[in-house]
Amino acid sequence: MRLSIFNVALLSLLVLTACSKKEEEPIPEPIIKAEQRTYSESEKRYMAIGDSITNLVSEKLKAELMKAISEGGYENAIQFCNINALPFTSKVVDGTGMTIKRVSADYRNPQNKPDDLEDGVLFDYTYDEHVGEVPQPLLMKADGKLHYFKPIIVQSFCLSCHGTPGEELNADLYKKIKELYPDDLATRYKSGHLRGAFHLVFGDEGEKE
Numbered sequence: 001m002r003l004s005i006f007n008v009a010l011l012s013l014l015v016l017t018a019c020s021k022k023e024e025e026p027i028p029e030p031i032i033k034a035e036q037r038t039y040s041e042s043e044k045r046y047m048a049i050g051d052s053i054t055n056l057v058s059e060k061l062k063a064e065l066m067k068a069i070s071e072g073g074y075e076n077a078i079q080f081c082n083i084n085a086l087p088f089t090s091k092v093v094d095g096t097g098m099t100i101k102r103v104s105a106d107y108r109n110p111q112n113k114p115d116d117l118e119d120g121v122l123f124d125y126t127y128d129e130h131v132g133e134v135p136q137p138l139l140m141k142a143d144g145k146l147h148y149f150k151p152i153i154v155q156s157f158c159l160s161c162h163g164t165p166g167e168e169l170n171a172d173l174y175k176k177i178k179e180l181y182p183d184d185l186a187t188r189y190k191s192g193h194l195r196g197a198f199h200l201v202f203g204d205e206g207e208k209e
Contacts, residue, residue: 039139046202047139050148054198057092074160074173082180086111097203104196108186117142118199121149129194148200156191164188
């Protein structure tokens with residue numbers, strides 16, 4: 001898979017090209033194009049499972065965040081995420097042989113930093129976003145296992161914690177975020193932008209495919 005340093009360099013080229021008015025300079029094509037993939041019936045079943053699980057995680061996590069906000073405001077929600085977001089996400093697939101996590105190039109928690117495989121998929125999702133396409137779920141095989149990826153898109157309610165400091169993101173709340181996450185990169189998002197991706201790895205059953 002591509003190295004992170006390669007992706008950074010190529011993405012820089014992509015951004016510069018997208019901002020340029022020189023139409024003769026083509027945007028480099030990504031290596032993985034999710035929307036161009038065709039899947040077997042068996043793979044489609046895994047895609048459906050991945051979609052159901054990630055939807056469940058999203059719904060449950062949103063419900064817990066809204067509860068935390070209602071009980072103690074956004075600072076309480078930040079505390080909840082700091083302590084519970086990672087175990088809460090992984091708990092959904094406990095005992096199934098699967099693993100699940102959320103990853104982002106602009107992570108808040110360093111444990112959500114992408115590995116090389118995840119970095120490559122995120123790069124391709126970013127490419128899609130830059131050329132006006134909608135990032136799509138992806139099923140792929142790597143290291144003898146089936147991997148399901150699903151883009152995470154920023155919703156308007158996310159901006160209170162992930163928007164621009166001093167604007168959607170309250171300055172005092174941002175100070176608290178920096179206390180909990182000194183290396184935070186997850187701000188300045190806009191509604192509808194790519195936030196990251198779910199990464200679900202199937203267990204033994206997936207390995208047989």
